[in-house]
Amino acid sequence: MEEQKKDLPDLSGIRFAQGEVYFHNKDYEAAIFKWDNIQNEWQPWAKKNMADAYFELGHLSTAEETYKSIETEDRTLQTEVALQLFSLYIRQKDTAAASQVIKETVAGNPDYENVTALARSFFEEHQDWASAIELAWDEAIRLESVKWYEALTGYAVKGVTQIKEPAFFEEGLFVLAKVDSELFEKLAAALWNNFKKSEAHLEWVMVMDRVIVRISPENIGNWNTLSGLYEESYLRLINGTYLISEVGEMIPSLLSNWMKICVSSHALAAAAAVISWNEMFPRTLNVATVYEAENKLLELEKQTDGYEEAVRLSNEVLHWAAKNELHVTKSLTWIMNSIKNQESYKLLVVGTDESGKSTCINSMVGYPILPEDNKALVLLDYDENPGIREIADSEIIEVERIEEQPSFRYQRSYHAKLDSSFLKKHRISLMDTPSINDSNEVLSCLHAADGVLFVLNANNPFTEKEQQVLQQIREKMPNIDVHFLLNKMDAVYDERDQTIVETKTKVKKNIPNAGVFAFSPHYEENSQGSDFGKFFAAHYMQKNIIIRRTTNLLYFIRRLIVYLLNKRIEKENSLVDSIKWNEEMLSKLNGAIHQIGDTESEKVQVMSRGYQSIKENMKAELLQKIPQILRGCSEYIKEDSDFGHLHLELNEEMNKRVEKYLTETALPEYYNYIQNWIGDCTAEFNDVQFSINEMCDSFNSLYDEEKLQLDCDFKVLDDWRRDADRLTTAIHWEKMNILLRFTPSQFLLKSAGKLLGSISQNKSMLYNKYKQYVETEDYHEVAVLIVNKFLQPFELFEKSIERDIKMFFRNPLAILNQTVEESRLEIASNKDELSKMRENPEYYQDPLTFFELKLRQNEWLDQKDSKIPV
Template sequence: MINENQLIEKTFYKNYVQDQDGSPLHILGHLYFNEQNQDGDYDLSYIRFAQGELYYSSQDYETAIFKWENIDNELEAWAKMNIGDAYCKLQLLSAAEDMYTSIITDDETLKSEVALKLFTLYCDRQKIDNAYETIHTALLINPDYPNVTRKAREFYEEQQDHQNAVMLAVSECIRTSKEEWYMPLITYVKNRQTLNFSPEYFLPVLQAIYENNKRLFIQLLEAVWFSFKGQSAYLEWLKALNELIPTLPTLTIEDEKEWDSIVSIYENTFMELTDGTYYLRELHHVIPEFISAWLTLSTSKNGLHPSATVLAWNEIFPGTVRQAITSKAESIIFETENDRNSLSDSLQLFHMIHKWANSHSLDLNQKTKWWVEEVMNRELWHHFLLLGQEGSGKTTFVQSLLGDKVYSGTTSSFVVLKDSDELRYEKMTEYTQQTFYSKNDLSRMLNEEPDALYQVFQPSIILHEQKCAIIDTPTIGSISSIREDIFDTLLLVDGVFYLVDAMDPLTDQDYDLLHQIKNYAPNVKVNFILNKVDFVASDSDAEALIMEMKAKIASIYPHAEVLPYSSLHPFNQQFNQLSRFIDTNFPYDAKEKEERRTAKVLTLIRKMIADLLQKRVDMEKGYIHSIQWNEEILSRLTAFSHKVSDFQSERVESIGKAYRSLLSACRSELEETIPKLLKDSSEQLKEDSDFKTIHLTLNEYMNNKIKEYVEENVLPTIVNQLETWVSASHEELLQNQSFLVEMSDTFNDIYQEDKLSLTCQFAILDDWKRDIDRMTARIFYENENILLKNKPTQMLLKGAGKLLGAFNQNNQVLYQQYKKYIENEPYAETTKAISDKLFMPFELFEKGLKKDIESFFTGPISEVKETIEEAEQNIEDGKEGLSNMKANPEVFYDPLKLFEVNLLQQEFMLQAHKDYTKTY
């Protein structure tokens, strides 16, 4: 039987030469000769095949090819492969390819060898498509054949073909279960070369590796998990994971530390899923099985978080988690070890909500953020709330502690008193924070902004020694908001100092209030300060009063203590007594304080979620109010805009009409007077006049007469009339401006800001005055050819004068004719020419009046138009915002619901921690 390894390695010739002395070629030549000379049939193919191998090893490739070409037995296909190898050595690559592809055989080993050789040849010739086809063929023939999968992986990696590289690694992992394939696959996943694959694609390989190597299973699971994180298929991966975990056979978790990393990923992933990025409709099909698997994979050391998560989710979304899982969570939550940093968890949740709120342009209450900072302030051991009815002496007590009168009378605000070397004050509203240094400013702000929270930083020995802050409060009365704030603050402080007037101790009103405090905050310590004991007759009376108070409050606070105090006595006499009172009744325990801090942060988170929910309601109401308000103001603005436009049109008409009337009157008077003046010029004619030049003399006289009239009568009259016109126009425009000012005040009151000024351009009046001065200053009378024209009558008179003027006897006739002509001539053409020249500048001025008057109202019209556009945009924005809120309520409500799950989860863990601690 032929050894295929010898054929592959070209050592078939050793079957003939082993155990023989001499040259292999000589031995084979001798055998060839003997075989050829035998009688009967003989087959030289085997010897030729062996000779070809020897010639090939001696690099005599042509002779080797000659030998292999003459093989016609079972080794013919192998010989063809060897010929292809020889062609490759001779760099006859095309011939080699043709030879390899011509081989037809059923021998899988030969098929694999030929495929690998063709693959190498195609790679060398950069025939990549052929190389792909050939390596795929080799993998189909026999993936176990030496070097086939290795060469395929190297080829895919060289081509950066992540798709085929991953598919090969996955198939080989499942087929061989060898670590040498799992590590490349994990590398591909970590390098994010698997993102084009669906999450379900990895389930079979994960199942396969789990059964063989749990350590590599965890590594691959982590790698796939992180590769899908942040991708669109992330939730699909988690669904696939939910399907995978229950199918893992004999899933054992205890004592396998490797699983801790997976459990940690589950925890971090749950926080990511519930940070407000996803909607509930996306998570309802993922979370229940996800947290079930998380609980399944957890141990007694890390089972608190998943069990609390299961219970919290099922509490918020009843029935979504399988009963068996919730029962398991209930059974282990109080039995698991609890070494978690609950405070860190609660702060993480707070910052997560804060980040979400910021991303949605929702401002968190500044006071809430301040309280979180206060809770985390490790320099302060205690926050005490100072309560008391009107007349209890709270204000004098505060003055006694600080040694200074910070403010007079009972405060209407919450005032936090802190020790500090630097004297300063801070004010916090819902959205702002301000630092200032004047006590007068504090007093003013306390009166003007009682809803703000104030801090007083001032040296105080008791606050310094006890590392505490005291919160002075308004008197609890009928104002519901104050009561609500005080009761909310009860959940955040470490204790209450309840001040009682020694002259009227513990009234029914006090007793009712204490009952309410106990019911609302049962875990808050309340101790009493019996103030104004200096009014009590004796120490024994004071002691009796204290015993009476204790007896009365025993049913509410059986362990409460009462401290007698006088704000009038020097503080240094009472310092030690007050300090012991605090040390005794409010001892500092670091571990307990940490739990209280966590509980307070969770309380603040619950308030923050409630505030955000209220903001959603307020936002919707705000949109509705904005739409209604802007629609109303738009209606007013539109009507007002029409009114201003009417003013503009009216003033254009009235002022223009007045101007035209003025010019018309002046022109009429001019045109009526000029003919009279010209006709009166006949008086200059005498019988002895020189009629040869009389027309020149008269023409000059007439022009002088008209010029005198224009300069002394016409122009002054026009100037006076124009000044009157400007004044009258100013009065009309001023009336309009007064109305606009009234309307701007009205609209500004509505807007609660200086929205509209509606100032008109009175500068046009100055422009008119300047233009009138310039026009009248530049008007000069130009001599007119009154008697020097070429009219027939004038030509006859001038001709007759020149011809007959030399004869005295004809003067009488010329005199009569000239006089008759001058006195009877209408002078219409001359009058019109003079009038047109004089009034042309005024007519040009008139053409610009409309534009000037319109420009007077341009500012108000533009302002109103812009305000109208703003109102229209506000209405559009409001409707769009309201529509979005109603169309997509999940954008707001879903994250808050998920935050509530996280909050409840942490509250369960905190309660479990307390109960677990009590058992030891």
């Protein structure tokens, strides 16, 4: 009222305040009315308040329209309007619009009170992790805020950060390293765990390398977890999955950064990795990094025995070999598995032929398991379920006993499981080898043993030969425990003490701490077994068994890798040889097919011609014989014959005589002809089968197996015999009109007979005429009809001869054609495999190179405790 009294009243401020009062008292319509008439600088705020009132009234579309109509440069008002729109969209459940407006609000005024907290809560509630991560990351970098980095760490631990590319986190991590070293490790480790199982693993490692390079030494903390992750990733990169071309350039940087941040628990592994890589790939690492690694390797104490790493590496190599279908000899895998078996101490027993070591072992275990002069490598273990298995090159075979005679093709190996109380009580496995007189097998088995028991003959202990072998053992395995068993003490009973003393003196010159155990297989077994158990416990250092087995396992892993490298060459050569051999076999097989095909054609021609000759001869004979039979029927004509019906009687007689001849003479004769022909065919077929058998034996000899069985189908002959019996048993004769056909001569005779036959003086004339006619008539046409009818079934038989002969040859030809197809497929497959091997040799070579790298790393670590011959 007071303002209206002025000349130029301004009611906007008062109306704005009135609108506020109405709004807070929930009279939203009155508030809108008051705010709608404001024209000064308060107008944008009034619009915003009006929209708030519409919002409270539930007029959401009007509120949204009003909010969007506000034009202002005031950041606070802009933010307030945006937050109200944000609330409106949430109420409308329009998540996409709400997300968009809150993102724009944070981007425009991130310092506005609670706006980022509100955004974070919204993103987390709707599990919009991409937006939540982007918000937290931007705020963390902008504010260098520990709170926001902790939020990111939570996201990483939850496992949702892998939706972002690794490069997204690079700059923020560098900033965090300067802000909080401990939190940097937590976040980096959490992100690493997110990416290490994804396809982005390599990219992540490169991102971390770039970050670590930029971090100054004073910002590097005690990052034990990161050191472990660097080691884990390095080992993963060289586990045979990747090619050198894929990871070769990034590994030097990885190793350098690992050395830069590693803590004491990982420093030795990092140093060994650097030195091993430098050996395999010279000049790819910084000289300073290599120098630092060498110093660490000399200074640091070894933290672990490395046994588990060696087992893991051996399993990786064997798995890779199996995956690539590379055959690894059973003997090699068997020895490696025996090393991994920690249930018993592996004691290698060595000695000369004269030492009696095999008899000594039999006496100890309580079984005559070993031949007196054992020529094989035999491992004797305790097992409740006894049995003997021969370890062949490609298989493990259950056998009844250990063979006395050696194989000339390979060194035989056996694994004998015995229910022996001695082996069980002392937890010992005994390993016997051929005598040191016969072979150097002892030296090749050293790396499979935990200790050596050297058996001496009490009659002549520690000979020059035995001393030479002992020296070789000490050179090859300087740290292995070697002690002695003085056998056959019963033979020197009177000089027992002196022999023991002299032997100990000789032995201790070579091994000062060596023990000597006196033994005789003829003494009481239980007592000696118990005494040897005490000797074993006192002299063999079982506490170092894991360290020694690590060395042994690494030795055989190296042998395995070398074997697989050679196997690659062997496989390529084998494929080349296989292709060449199969191509030669293909040529031979095709030659055999053509040869059998030619034989088939020849037999079809010969046998068909033979049968045709029989048929033609028979036909000629029938054509000659049937007219004679018909003419011979003239004797049936008598002067007193009934000439009125004689033509009928004669026709009947002719049919009877022809039928009788065909049945009683022609068919048996034809049967004999066919049987003779079948006999000739049988001989021909037998010759063919003999020839094919020789061919088959030749092929099987080349295949070195009973691959082909080229049996012809002799059932064809049985079918022919059955058909011959069926065709020649009887004929189906249908009477023919031999004299009843309409010919001039026959017509006159039949007519004369009917007219004149009753007159006696005419019978003589008719008799002569009939007889003359029958005897002089040309029966060729009739004979042809009879013969054709008779031979018709035999002609059907003739037509089947070619088909039947082909059936005889069908099986050999089918098998040969199938073998040809198999050879072609094998040639194509081998050529394809050979082509791939030659095109991409790195797919084979690189994994083995990395396996060798890991092996070398393990060897460097193992050298802290033992010497490894390389």
